[in-house]
Amino acid sequence: MKKHLVTSVLTFCLAAFSVPSAFAQDQISYKKEILRMQPDLTSAELLSSVRSIAKNTGNTEDALLQQIYEELKHDQSKSKKENGTIGTMGSSGGTVSVGPSSKGNFYYTASQTAYMNHGHVGMYYSSDVIVESVPETGVRTISTTLRKVDQGDAQVKSVTTSSTNRNNAANWAFSRVGIDAYSYNFVTNRTTSHIGDKNCSKLVWSAYKLNGNLDLDVDGGLGVYPRDVRDAPGTQLVRNI
Amino acid sequence: MKKIIFFLLLIILISGLVYKLYLDKNFSASLSIENEAIKQTNFLTDKKAVLYFSTTADQDMDGKGVSLAVFIKDSGEADAFKMKGLELGSVATSQNEVLLVDKNKIRLVGDTYKEFGMDKSQYTGERTGYLEKEKLYFTVFNTGVGAKGGYDSNILYGNKRGFHKENIPHYIAASGIDQSEIVVLTQDNLKEEFHIRKVKLSKNDITTQDILKINHSKETNFSTMSAILSDETFYYFVGQKTLGEVTETIDTDIVLYRIDKNTHAQDEFTLSSYRDEKNITAHYPFNIKNSAHLYNDVLYYANGLGEVFEFETKTGKVNKTLTMKNVRKDGVRHNEELFYKDDNLYVLRHDEKLKEKYYIEHYSLTEGKKIENIKINGLNEILQSIKGKSIYSYDFKMLK
Numbered sequence: 202m203k204k205h206l207v208t209s210v211l212t213f214c215l216a217a218f219s220v221p222s223a224f225a226q227d228q229i230s231y232k233k234e235i236l237r238m239q240p241d242l243t244s245a246e247l248l249s250s251v252r253s254i255a256k257n258t259g260n261t262e263d264a265l266l267q268q269i270y271e272e273l274k275h276d277q278s279k280s281k282k283e284n285g286t287i288g289t290m291g292s293s294g295g296t297v298s299v300g301p302s303s304k305g306n307f308y309y310t311a312s313q314t315a316y317m318n319h320g321h322v323g324m325y326y327s328s329d330v331i332v333e334s335v336p337e338t339g340v341r342t343i344s345t346t347l348r349k350v351d352q353g354d355a356q357v358k359s360v361t362t363s364s365t366n367r368n369n370a371a372n373w374a375f376s377r378v379g380i381d382a383y384s385y386n387f388v389t390n391r392t393t394s395h396i397g398d399k400n401c402s403k404l405v406w407s408a409y410k411l412n413g414n415l416d417l418d419v420d421g422g423l424g425v426y427p428r429d430v431r432d433a434p435g436t437q438l439v440r441n442i
Numbered sequence: 443m444k445k446i447i448f449f450l451l452l453i454i455l456i457s458g459l460v461y462k463l464y465l466d467k468n469f470s471a472s473l474s475i476e477n478e479a480i481k482q483t484n485f486l487t488d489k490k491a492v493l494y495f496s497t498t499a500d501q502d503m504d505g506k507g508v509s510l511a512v513f514i515k516d517s518g519e520a521d522a523f524k525m526k527g528l529e530l531g532s533v534a535t536s537q538n539e540v541l542l543v544d545k546n547k548i549r550l551v552g553d554t555y556k557e558f559g560m561d562k563s564q565y566t567g568e569r570t571g572y573l574e575k576e577k578l579y580f581t582v583f584n585t586g587v588g589a590k591g592g593y594d595s596n597i598l599y600g601n602k603r604g605f606h607k608e609n610i611p612h613y614i615a616a617s618g619i620d621q622s623e624i625v626v627l628t629q630d631n632l633k634e635e636f637h638i639r640k641v642k643l644s645k646n647d648i649t650t651q652d653i654l655k656i657n658h659s660k661e662t663n664f665s666t667m668s669a670i671l672s673d674e675t676f677y678y679f680v681g682q683k684t685l686g687e688v689t690e691t692i693d694t695d696i697v698l699y700r701i702d703k704n705t706h707a708q709d710e711f712t713l714s715s716y717r718d719e720k721n722i723t724a725h726y727p728f729n730i731k732n733s734a735h736l737y738n739d740v741l742y743y744a745n746g747l748g749e750v751f752e753f754e755t756k757t758g759k760v761n762k763t764l765t766m767k768n769v770r771k772d773g774v775r776h777n778e779e780l781f782y783k784d785d786n787l788y789v790l791r792h793d794e795k796l797k798e799k800y801y802i803e804h805y806s807l808t809e810g811k812k813i814e815n816i817k818i819n820g821l822n823e824i825l826q827s828i829k830g831k832s833i834y835s836y837d838f839k840m841l842k
Binding site for chain 1: 498499500501502503504505506530563565566584585586588590592593594613615629631632634663664665666667682684687688689690692722723726730773774775776777794830831832834
């Protein structure tokens, strides 16, 4: 009887608290997992994007879904690793204003959502104004004095390129203010048009892709995430915040 | 042995259930004011202060951004009312009433409870206020997306009978109230120009009037450090002029701008200067929107180093009137906030060494000294109960 009870309790525990990653790899529905990790992305948008890429590249839709899933898992593992060292309100528990920097530089900060810490990037349009893409608002500007982040959780970086490219990149990002709405699609945003809805990392990435042909993405692939921009080669730390 | 395994499994099961039911949520509800309680007409009777906290717009990607209106009772106890997020949100007050705003709802709390939904969510606040003569509340947002390709700052205004929506087609760098009008400093980032404009609210319409262009050298970077204040003759605001390139250090002047309403003459008065400053945000006020105050022909400006400067409007004389103690010099904040009323300056302070981490310091501006410390109980617990999101303080008002 006790053995039976123990087995029942163990089975219940496994069923109740197991996570999808516990399933065998070949049982994973990549699409389902991607949408679980990116719940604001619609199934239709994901599949439409994947079909378009498959048509252009010759890759199978399954292979592309697997690649997207692996990129997401990679970003998630980076997020978990950083969360392990940084608290909810920064390592010191304090907050700071982003503060000024040079035109064309960008800042990175952790950005918590219910499902993962995506991180967030925004670009300096001028020393005192940030241009960034935020949910639903789309591209907005905000004063560097008013934008608060967690201390120890953020940094300002510069892009190693000509001042012309930096100025043009910032001007281009600013030109999208009032035009481009927000997109929840991080997973294939490298393949979507530079013109149109975009998220924070796509805004900075597109700005430099179009102005200097720089690829601010540490690992390429289909999606450019905020951490990919932060860690991209050709970027230099200006200061930790 | 089997008993041990059985009890171990039972503990795991119970722990798992507790985690799933209570802890695996973003926020604790245990410290929240119930919806029904805030609707009571006597809700504000025993409240002496209100604080506003919110997540930033980027954290609303999952639609779960949060803001808190934390009310401090006469006894010092803090209670939080949870709403949806609104970065840079604020609280407006009038007699026995407060206006609370989140991303898609306006609430009037006090004598009569009323709430109004918005047809479109907003993610960044700019200013809330109350126009006494018109008996109108207003809330201005940094909306961002402009349907015609420009920059929009939506404004909702009204009272318990309803709210009306209009648009100020500019990016707003600073704002304030001049009797029955809203005054805004708009920033045209392409032309690198700043303009003072007046916004007049009427029943079903607003009019925006361009007053003047601010004399501003394009060689220096400028950012505002205060709201716009006004007396009978002048508009005033404090700004930061950054000299040269911003690197790891900064050279900057903090300047008071004075604009004559009639002649449009513009004057600048330097309040303080920083050279080769490494902590480049340390002098930023605890709250830029609440950093300055006019009282008895003196303009007061409190910076983030705890220094309060006074500018005598009749003589143009600048003095440092008081310095707060134990203020961090590295720009790191713990929700410090400012509120002025007449001769009084109230400062929300944080001290990690205290059991109750937060308290309010009360200063007399004319005497240049601290009068008292006001206790707050439970604020730290409320803020610690927010899990999985970062929230930041954006406003503070004493209600009595």
